[in-house]
Amino acid sequence: MNGKDQALIVDSTERLLDVLRDRLNLKGVKEGCGTGDCGACTVIMDGRLVSSCLVLAVQARDKRITTIEGVGTRENLHPVQKALMKYNAAQCGFCTPAMILAGKNLLDHNPTPSKEQIKEAISGILCRCTGYYKIVDAIHDAAKEISEARC
Amino acid sequence: MTTIADLEAQEDDSAWGRLLADAVGKFGSPNIRTVATIGGNVCAASSSEDLIPVFLVLDAKVKLIRRTEAREIPLQEFLVAKRKTALHADEILAEVSFSEPSARTACSFQKLGMRNTLIIALVSVAVFLETDDARSTILQARIALNRLKGKIPQRAERVEMELIGRRFDEGTIKSAVDRLGDELALTSYFRVSAEYSEEAVKVLLRRALSDCRQRILGK
Numbered sequence: 001m002n003g004k005d006q007a008l009i010v011d012s013t014e015r016l017l018d019v020l021r022d023r024l025n026l027k028g029v030k031e032g033c034g035t036g037d038c039g040a041c042t043v044i045m046d047g048r049l050v051s052s053c054l055v056l057a058v059q060a061r062d063k064r065i066t067t068i069e070g071v072g073t074r075e076n077l078h079p080v081q082k083a084l085m086k087y088n089a090a091q092c093g094f095c096t097p098a099m100i101l102a103g104k105n106l107l108d109h110n111p112t113p114s115k116e117q118i119k120e121a122i123s124g125i126l127c128r129c130t131g132y133y134k135i136v137d138a139i140h141d142a143a144k145e146i147s148e149a150r151c
Numbered sequence: 152m153t154t155i156a157d158l159e160a161q162e163d164d165s166a167w168g169r170l171l172a173d174a175v176g177k178f179g180s181p182n183i184r185t186v187a188t189i190g191g192n193v194c195a196a197s198s199s200e201d202l203i204p205v206f207l208v209l210d211a212k213v214k215l216i217r218r219t220e221a222r223e224i225p226l227q228e229f230l231v232a233k234r235k236t237a238l239h240a241d242e243i244l245a246e247v248s249f250s251e252p253s254a255r256t257a258c259s260f261q262k263l264g265m266r267n268t269l270i271i272a273l274v275s276v277a278v279f280l281e282t283d284d285a286r287s288t289i290l291q292a293r294i295a296l297n298r299l300k301g302k303i304p305q306r307a308e309r310v311e312m313e314l315i316g317r318r319f320d321e322g323t324i325k326s327a328v329d330r331l332g333d334e335l336a337l338t339s340y341f342r343v344s345a346e347y348s349e350e351a352v353k354v355l356l357r358r359a360l361s362d363c364r365q366r367i368l369g370k
Contacts, residue, residue, distance in 0.1 A: 037269075039182050048156055050185040102181075123268040124180025 002070030010057040017041045017052040019060075020067060028068035028097045032126070039125030042098035043067050044105050049124065068097035071104055079145045080104050083138035091129035098125045103139040111147055115140055155184040155192070167209055167249070169366065170258035170277065174205045177262045180269045190244045193226070196236050196303060203230070203304040204277035204295035205260055206247055214246035221245070233302040256281040256291075257366035261355040272297050273343045274352040278359040282319055286367050289314045289323070294359075296352060300336040309334050310356075319367070324360045328353050 020026045032040030041052040044066040072078035080103035090096045106121040159175045192202040211226045264270025281291035292314035299305040313330040317323045337345040
């Protein structure tokens with residue numbers, strides 16, 4: 001759980017979303033629909049994006065989970081976080097944690113994605129405010145920043 | 152249990168590998184692919200399940216197991232009606248299997264929904280084509296639509312007959328698409344009208360056939 005082992009006794013009907021928000025107090029994971037349609041509850045589970053409302057807590061046993069709380073710090077933001085700010089790519093912010101996780105997971109696997117690949121990576125997360133373009137541009141920019149930092 | 156994301160991670164250049172890649176590429180979204188499974192998709196048994204037309208054109212069988220025994224039946228037989236399969240109460244779907252197609256085979260899957268992604272199939276078409284070594288005559292053709300005459304995916308056998316034995320050219324593709332028009336018996340429902348579906352599915356069949364032709368010639 002964001003790099004630290006957690007041991008919890010959960011009910012068999014609890015969703016991962018419920019455990020994250022209510023038991024572990026990770027309010028950055030949002031419940032947008034509860035039916036797997038919107039992606040606001042996205043977390044990274046063993047290197048893949050997943051909607052936490054579609055995962056039973058018991059299915060997350062022994063898995064590595066990253067939520068937005070595990071991405072960057074106030075002093076040291078992740079490049080995707082910095083880029084979203086630079087591009088003004090958040091309005092209400094409800095989809096933003098999910099978008100950041102999608103961007104980070106993509107760049108962890110593919111450091112030089114095309115814009116098509118970025119659109120694909122965020123395709124499971126709905127945004128009602130921004131129209132998506134700035135989010136895509138921001139993630140693309142973050143990729144450049146990461147590869148430039150490596151040189 | 153194999154998830155769609157597991158399938159996506161296996162890159163296979165064979166005819167069936169590319170067919171599965173076509174389907175998983177348009178399957179839900181990355182989030183959904185992480186948890187959705189092959190078995191879940193097949194057992195849901197409706198026109199919305201993308202893997203069903205794909206497995207139908209691969210002539211797939213399903214293996215159903217209970218505590219002490221197993222049985223294997225063709226996928227079409229497994230699909231009884233909309234959201235109803237041949238599973239007994241104490242059985243689970245364990246495997247979907249199909250024979251390896253020959254080298255002169257190409258497949259394609261086309262799907263149309265309301266958006267580019269995160270879509271339910273309004274119409275979808277899977278095609279399997281095998282030609283002779285000269286790549287000019289069609290030896291085997293299998294076509295499955297998410298809806299043909301009812302509410303579940305089916306093979307369009309009369310359209311298949313239209314293709315088998317013929318030269319693989321534009322004229323043949325056109326005949327097949329026209330023949331499909333005669334075979335369709337779709338009804339309107341809340342997502343899409345019959346008129347729209349009937350037009351759209353012909354376009355998808357044409358695209359799938361052309362795609363197969365490109366893939367066969369490209370090999």
